[in-house]
Amino acid sequence: MPESPPPRLDEIDVRLLDLLQQDAGRTLHDLGGQVGLSPSAVQRRLARYRRDGLIARQVAVLDPHRFGPTVLAVVLVTLARESFELHRAFAARMRADPQVQQCHRVAGPWDYVVVLAARSMRDCSRLGDRLFKADDNIRRYETLMVFDTVKTGLALPLPAP
Amino acid sequence: MPESPPPRLDEIDVRLLDLLQQDAGRTLHDLGGQVGLSPSAVQRRLARYRRDGLIARQVAVLDPHRFGPTVLAVVLVTLARESFELHRAFAARMRADPQVQQCHRVAGPWDYVVVLAARSMRDCSRLGDRLFKADDNIRRYETLMVFDTVKTGLALPLPAP
DNA sequence: CGCCGCGACGCAATAATCTTGCATGCCCGA
DNA sequence: TCGGGCATGCAAGATTATTGCGTCGCGGCG
Structure with a gap:
């Protein structure tokens, strides 16, 4: 590459x-x-x-609150086993789901941090079940419901020239 | 409102x-x-x-890897005291810092989930010191370094019409 | 010291895209 | 059945993006 x-x-x-x-x-x-x-x-x-390729893409950012109730959640996930293939499968499922906004593999006891967007608490709960409970390779996950978004964006701090 | x-x-x-x-x-x-x-x-x-106001804004998304090394981190934060004013001050600092990509107030033992973007591990460490160690209202924070970003974006799942 | 050659610039012409006025057709309620 | 409101397509006009061209400034090299 x-x-x-x-x-x-x-x-x-x-x-x-x-x-x-x-x-x-x-x-x-x-x-x-x-x-x-x-x-x-x-x-x-x-x-x-x-x-x-400095500019990856150009997107419209929608205002969640204008589409009726929207709930966000941050989910911490630990897989049960560490095989390369299982990680790949998990990542693929995250990428494929439109309700998954972001997914990062992280260092430490948690393997992944996932940000979910759902239409209601119930929807969020079912989403968690579908994404994590149904996967028998997930040892444990913890859902941090978002009360309030203080700041959001994908802007990078650029190096001083 | x-x-x-x-x-x-x-x-x-x-x-x-x-x-x-x-x-x-x-x-x-x-x-x-x-x-x-x-x-x-x-x-x-x-x-x-x-x-x-459905479309909040339209932004260019830059590719982090094209700007030399970039490290991301997810930080879990708990404040020491819960006063309204202290929360406001914390939120304001998060909003003001260009290295803070996202900041959500969440339910549970952690008060905030913060996503940081830095130019190096050292930069990230100093950033954490500046944002969290220097603030005597922060009881505890935990940094989850991002190894790999599986998916990123701000897209909302839209309700079926 | 002078002569290129490269790269970035501004200007102006051209092309592409966005915006708007207008007439038509559809749906719904009176 | 008859309007009124609303979204549409089309076409003209305005704005914006793209490109060709000549110029300028800055090295590298004779």
């Missing part, structure tokens, strides 16, 4: 990427105004970011 | 919103092709989503 080196980023690149992490809906004209470049110069930089 | 009722969504709305959650960079023409509408009809629906 050819791991290309991190491309050089000047200060303008960092500012542009930060702006795009906050709001990717701006026009090239706006972005240019913020960083002091012409729209076409901005456009060429953006094309480079996409070509180099 | 006027909590407006969830707007009616037909099947086309759900399909559009799902498409936008996956990739908000498509043209109205493309989206229309996927759902069988003209670009202008799609545009009017999108305008409605934005007006109703």
